Amino acid sequence: MSKAMAVVVIFRSGAESCAIERALVQHIAPVPALSRPPLTPPALAGFLNLAGQALPVVRAERLFGGADTADDNIYRHVLILNLGDEQIGLLVDRVLDVRDVDLGALREVSREASVNGSVVGDLSLDDGIVHLLSGDRLLMAAESVQIEQLRAAEQARLDAWAPS
Template identity: 45%
Template structure:
């Protein structure tokens, strides 16, 4: 089920703010309410045997924050050169129940209001797990609106929670 915050914001009247970002040569977006903060790309801790979709962990105020390689997770294989200096981590809520997740993107572009008339719903069957909920019509071209609660499959969520617990325990060893 979609997070209550993501779908209604995308398709109801008035204007809603969206964070627009670049990913593998495409424009994507998240509802502003699902974004907690933006981080420049720090050094990530990536223990061996991590799945390719997990870019690593970052110590965010003593918390092990998992960072997902969104490009890889969504199967976007278009290779567009990306300057590492401009990559960002979007700290998103509603991706895992009760916790935060970092989403590694090529570059955050803008935070802007979008009128409901510029938002076309996308049928759930048109994307894996229905993670693309709408297409935003922007002056520079379309942006795919993602539902953060649908980015991960249930099995991926369970595995990520397990890996995050292990990373948190490892971090706790150093602070004890």
């Protein structure tokens, strides 16, 4: 009997341990300086200037209904994710591990158990329960539209200040 294995990035977000498939993670970075334009919604930490491209950075704890964690946490990371046609940064409290997991041991959870069904299942690991996230369901459609509008405005600002 073969096991379905996947490599995941495990991280903390508030009181929760979560994981996302490594294939979706382009890069793991320490938290850089982020620009935060006026009227930015609380779930959006700001924008990262990634080689002249405005990358929206979303607070992971806000996606799951939690309160903001301290911005002065020196162990925070940004997971730069490729989610189909869009790229976003996910601000997490701390990346804990990158490891192989047995998806055959995944305990499925109902779609209603998390916002937008973003948690597809729970993994029982040595350190406790870890929620496996779906990259396709991290953001609701309305959130994606609003973030794209804000990203376009931030990109226009970056382009206006770019050296000629």
